[in-house]
Amino acid sequence: xxIMQVMGLRKLSPYLYCxxxxxxxxxxxxxxVAGQNYPKWDFHFPLTIETTVSGSFGEMxxxxxxxxxxxxxxxxxxxxxxxxxxxxxxxxxxxxxxFGKAVYIDHPNGYTSVYAHCEWFSEAxxxxxxxxxxxxxxxxxxxxxxxxxxxxxxxxxxxxxxxxGSSGGPHLHFEIRETxxxxxxxxxxxxLPIRDEVAPVIEGIRIYPLDDNSTINGKNExxxxxxxxxxxxxxxxxxxxxxxxxxIGVGVQVIDYSSESWRRCGIYSIQLMVDNKMWFRSxxxxxxxxxxxxxxxxxxxxxxxxxxxxVQKSFIDINNKLQLYTSTxxxxxxxxxxxxxxxxxxxxxxxxxxxxxLSFSIRGQERQSKPAVSAAPxxxxxxxxxxxxxxxxxxxxxxPENAFYSEVAAMFELLPNEGLGIGSYFKVLNEDVPVHHFxxxxxxxxxxxxxxKGLTGAKVAKGKLSYAGGVVSNGxxxxxxxxxxxxxxxxxxxxxxxxxxxxxxxRNYTGRDRITIEIKDDFSGIDEYYxxxxxxxxxxxxDPKNNALNGYFKxxxxxxxxxxxxxxxxxxxxxxxxxxxxxxxx
Numbered sequence: 051x052x053i054m055q056v057m058g059l060r061k062l063s064p065y066l067y068c069x070x071x072x073x074x075x076x077x078x079x080x081x082x083v084a085g086q087n088y089p090k091w092d093f094h095f096p097l098t099i100e101t102t103v104s105g106s107f108g109e110m111x112x113x114x115x116x117x118x119x120x121x122x123x124x125x126x127x128x129x130x131x132x133x134x135x136x137x138x139x140x141x142x143x144x145x146x147x148x149f150g151k152a153v154y155i156d157h158p159n160g161y162t163s164v165y166a167h168c169e170w171f172s173e174a175x176x177x178x179x180x181x182x183x184x185x186x187x188x189x190x191x192x193x194x195x196x197x198x199x200x201x202x203x204x205x206x207x208x209x210x211x212x213x214x215g216s217s218g219g220p221h222l223h224f225e226i227r228e229t230x231x232x233x234x235x236x237x238x239x240x241x242l243p244i245r246d247e248v249a250p251v252i253e254g255i256r257i258y259p260l261d262d263n264s265t266i267n268g269k270n271e272x273x274x275x276x277x278x279x280x281x282x283x284x285x286x287x288x289x290x291x292x293x294x295x296x297x298i299g300v301g302v303q304v305i306d307y308s309s310e311s312w313r314r315c316g317i318y319s320i321q322l323m324v325d326n327k328m329w330f331r332s333x334x335x336x337x338x339x340x341x342x343x344x345x346x347x348x349x350x351x352x353x354x355x356x357x358x359x360x361v362q363k364s365f366i367d368i369n370n371k372l373q374l375y376t377s378t379x380x381x382x383x384x385x386x387x388x389x390x391x392x393x394x395x396x397x398x399x400x401x402x403x404x405x406x407x408l409s410f411s412i413r414g415q416e417r418q419s420k421p422a423v424s425a426a427p428x429x430x431x432x433x434x435x436x437x438x439x440x441x442x443x444x445x446x447x448x449x450p451e452n453a454f455y456s457e458v459a460a461m462f463e464l465l466p467n468e469g470l471g472i473g474s475y476f477k478v479l480n481e482d483v484p485v486h487h488f489x490x491x492x493x494x495x496x497x498x499x500x501x502x503k504g505l506t507g508a509k510v511a512k513g514k515l516s517y518a519g520g521v522v523s524n525g526x527x528x529x530x531x532x533x534x535x536x537x538x539x540x541x542x543x544x545x546x547x548x549x550x551x552x553x554x555x556x557r558n559y560t561g562r563d564r565i566t567i568e569i570k571d572d573f574s575g576i577d578e579y580y581x582x583x584x585x586x587x588x589x590x591x592x593d594p595k596n597n598a599l600n601g602y603f604k605x606x607x608x609x610x611x612x613x614x615x616x617x618x619x620x621x622x623x624x625x626x627x628x629x630x631x632x633x634x635x636x
Contacts, residue, residue, distance in 0.1 A: 093134040094205040095243060096165060096224050097121055102310040103244055104221055106401065107236045108334030109316030110349060110360050114342040115334075116316065117234040118164065118225035119242070123211045127169045127220045131209040134163050139200035139208070140229075142171070142179055143192045146592040149223065150215025153208050156197070156229050164225035169212025175200065180589065180605055187587045216595065228336075235336035236318070238401040246308045246402035250317045252277045252284040253303040255396075255408070256350060256361045257294065260383055263417055264296025272353070274361075277303075277408055284408040292410065294386040296417040299365035301350055302408070306400045318401040322364045322382070325393055330364045330382040332374045344372045346484035347455035355482040364396075367455040369434045369486070390414040430460040444526075445476045446492035453487045470515050471508055471538035472499050479534040481511065491529040491537055493520075499539060500525065504624045506574065508540040509533070515540050517574045519623070545626040546571040548618060551598075558635040560611075565601040567618060567630065574623035582617050583608055590618075603636060610636060 105120030123129050133155050140162065141154035149166035153175070156162050170176055178200070182191055202208060213220045226237045238244075254276040257266050266273045276287040300322065306315045322330040332348070347370040350361040365382030366375055375382075384392065395409040432438050434454035440447050440462050447462065458479065465475040473496045491507070499505060507520035507529040518537060520529040527539055549568040559565060569576060569592070579599065581590040583606060590601040599618070608614055618630040 093240070094132050096131055096134055096163075097123070097129060097211070097222060098132070099123065099129050101222075102313075103246075103308045103315060104311060104313040105223075106306065106308075106315035106317075107234075107238065108318070108337070110345060110362075113346065115337055115345050117337075117339070117342075118166070118223050119237050119244075121222045121224060122311070123220045123222060125220055127210070127212045129211040129222075130207050131165050131168065131211055131222060133202045133204060133206050133208050135204045137163075137202055138197050139175065139195055139202060140197075141192070141194050142175065144179065144183070145190050145192075145215055146594050147216045150217060151209070151212065152215075152223075155202060155208070160229050162225075162227040162229045162232065164223075164227065165209055166223035166225070167212055167214050167217040167221060168209040169214060170210045172207050172209060175208065183589050184587070184607070189589060189591050214593075231338070233336050233338050236334060236401065238318075239335075244308060244402070245310065246400060246404065248307045248309055248400075249404035250304050250306045250398045250400050250406045252279075252396065252398065252406050252408050253305065254359070254361075255286065255303070255410070256301045256353065257292065257412070258299045258301070258363075258365075259294070260297045260299050260365070264294070264298055264386075265415070265417075266294050266298065267292065268415075272350075274353075274359075284406060286408070286410050291413070293413045293415045295388070295415040296386060298384050298386055298412075299363060299382060300384070300394065301361040301363040301365075302396055302398070303359055303361045304398050304406075306404075315400075317398055319399045320362060320364065321397045321399075323395045323397070324384060328376070329378055329380075329384075330366075331376040332362065332364075333376070334374065337372065337374065341372055343486055344370055344455075346486070348372060348374070351484040352480075352482035367434075369452055369455045384412075386412065386414040386417075388414050388416050431457040432460050434458065442476075444492070444494045445474070447476075447478050447489060448492075449485070449489045450487050453485050453489055455484065455486065458483055465536065467538070468510070470510060470513070471540040472496065472502075472505075473539050475510055475536050475538045477536045481533075481535040483534045485532055485534060488530050488532050491531060493527045493529065493537060493539055495522070495525055495527055495539065499541070502541050504541045504543040504626065506540060506542060506624055508538055510536040510538055515573075517542075517623070519574075542573045542622075542624050543626060544572060545628040546576060546620045546622050548620060548628050548630040550630070550632060556635065557633065559603070560636055562636075563603060565603075565616065565634065567599040567601075568597055569599045569620060570597045571622040571626075577621050577623040579618065579620045583614050585615075585617075606636075608636065612636075 101121040103119055104122045105116055107119055109116035135157050137155045137157040140156040143152045151168040152166040154162055154164050182193055211222045225234050227234050254274055256272050256274045258272045259266055259270050277284045278287045304317055306317045319333045347367045354360055391411055391413045393411050397407050399405045434456055435452055437451045438449040442464055461479050463477040465477055507518035507527050508515040509518050518529050520527040547570045551566045551568050581588050589605045590599050592599055613633055613635050616632050621627045
């Protein structure tokens with residue numbers, strides 16, 4: 051059988067659990083993965099506390115694969131973080147969202163280690179970054195460094211664990227990347243000391259008719275079947291009889307746990323055998339960031355939106371460019387012939403080599419000679435590789451080429467206003483259609499709304515409006531989006547709200563470590579803020595997930611033991627402004 055892409059398979063060895071202080075590994079061998087020779091490092095574990103995995107490499111996240119491993123830190127912050135090997139700090143990034151405070155270290159052997167969501171950097175790094183922040187008058191910063199500027203030794207303190215950026219709780223996000231190209235790779239290649247004896251949990255499968263003439267149990271619609279475990283392996287619940295005709299595909303819902311944690315993690319590989327022949331395999335060795343949004347093709351995106359279940363497809367959409375797959379020329383599709391029975395088996399492994407299996411069979415039935423008769427009008431299909439343009443009463447949408455992963459029903463409609471927003475609603479496909487590239491929406495501005503303050507685009511969903519942005523041009527609102535759904539216009543003139551929190555008696559902050567201001571906006575979100583003390587710009591850190599602006603006194607350049615004037619100016623993304631002024635003692 052011809053194979054589209056051959057990827058070497060590695061022997062996955064068991065891992066030890068990191069329990070000792072200053073744990074390190076002495077690794078002298080190398081491992082071959084997907085044709086790449088990965089050295090086994092003699093490296094220092096990034097933490098010296100007992101830790102478990104709360105997020106695995108390649109785990110399914112919203113619009114992206116998880117690019118590293120998350121290590122728990124007992125739900126608190128401030129644990130020392132160490133460089134796993136010698137090298138130099140090549141980049142420091144600080145952001146209100148994303149990785150928050152992150153350190154990147156380039157190592158001599160061609161790999162980069164990343165440590166993210168930190169609370170603080172080491173003293174020397176913190177001093178350097180603070181100087182840059184004051185120079186640029188910006189909390190957010192992304193600075194690269196040449197070799198020799200900030201050298202580090204193996205096991206050197208570089209930061210303290212935290213909860214910064216878009217972190218959902220205190221932990222350390224750790225990555226290993228190929229320095230050239232910054233491609234994240236699976237850290238388990240280097241035998242990370244994580245104990246995992248729990249095999250993946252198979253929750254169910256979904257079977258798909260892949261054209262209008264194909265059927266599953268007589269219907270031209272997908273079929274989901276739960277899985278149960280007994281007798282040492284997984285089975286489909288109720289041992290159902292499954293029949294199919296035409297071209298079909300299958301997918302599997304699966305999760306994993308590590309031995310020391312209840313947190314749901316991702317798996318390493320999914321292999322599908324058809325009649326004892328390797329038919330499809332996905333293997334999470336690594337990926338490029340510019341490809342990570344293809345996750346919406348890797349999974350059944352619509353089913354996820356509708357049910358919250360994550361099914362990973364075992365067939366490859368025509369516009370799925372991920373380099374994770376080994377497949378036959380059929381790209382995982384299966385042609386069902388009448389009275390021919392196919393035996394299918396899933397073998398699913400986690401990064402520690404624990405394996406779960408599920409077998410089932412599908413009997414072939416007659417393929418429909420024509421689509422089932424329907425009273426509904428036939429809907430045009432959008433070719434995923436071609437650009438697509440629609441205009442309806444001056445409401446327009448323009449998709450670039452390769453915007454979609456497979457054929458999409460061209461569902462566009464003008465709808466009457468339902469009491470929210472301004473003017474008519476423009477339905478741009480169904481909300482459960484994934485789009486890979488940004489596309490442009492044009493909404494004409496009604497005469498009564500021309501020149502209106504705070505005019506912007508909005509999405510309408512579940513009886514609420516959410517900010518979609520947009521720019522006014524030639525009497526139209528031009529919106530760029532990566533999400534389908536229903537759009538309209540709205541106006542927002544409400545400025546952000548500002549409030550000083552935890553005010554001490556007499557506003558005397560002596561003994562406190564920070565000043566905290568609540569900073570919130572009810573629609574478009576915070577765009578800019580500018581803090582001064584006694585007329586001079588001061589470093590305040592924006593924490594959007596907690597609606598907080600924190601001024602840590604160790605970073606505020608003020609004279610101690612005196613009264614000071616704090617002034618804050620804030621604007622949202624629509625230009626609505628708010629300000630706060632207060633005196634305090636420190």
